[in-house]
Amino acid sequence: MLRSLxxxxxxxxxxxxxxxxxxxxxxxxxxxxxxxxxxFLVFGVRSESILGVVAILQLYIxxxxxxxxxxxxxxxxxxxxxxxEIRNLGMHYGRKSFVSGASRCADAPAPKT
Numbered sequence: 001m002l003r004s005l006x007x008x009x010x011x012x013x014x015x016x017x018x019x020x021x022x023x024x025x026x027x028x029x030x031x032x033x034x035x036x037x038x039x040f041l042v043f044g045v046r047s048e049s050i051l052g053v054v055a056i057l058q059l060y061i062x063x064x065x066x067x068x069x070x071x072x073x074x075x076x077x078x079x080x081x082x083x084x085e086i087r088n089l090g091m092h093y094g095r096k097s098f099v100s101g102a103s104r105c106a107d108a109p110a111p112k113t
Contacts, residue, residue, distance in 0.1 A: 032060050 005013075022030075036053050043049040 028064070032056060
């Protein structure tokens with residue numbers, strides 16, 4: 001497959017991968033490391049700055065645990081909401097999700113009678 005791609009296309013793909021990786025690592029890697037390095041630059045390597053680093057790392061762990069728990073909750077919630085598609089002779093009328101006895105229907109055109 002790579003032989004059929006031109007060098008320009010490969011360069012664009014690599015550029016997109018690098019840009020996406022930088023955007024994805026902005027919050028979990030770049031911002032905390034900048035805060036820690038700024039703390040060391042301002043106060044030097046003393047006990048106060050090390051305490052600040054520990055506090056920053058604790059906040060970082062709390063944020064990551066919250067993010068993971070919210071994602072797990074969303075996955076668990078989506079597992080218990082069955083989704084049914086209503087079709088009639090190839091026409092699609094919408095999706096219904098049945099949650100605790102009540103039904104919700106997504107926006108769909110009304111059936112022609």
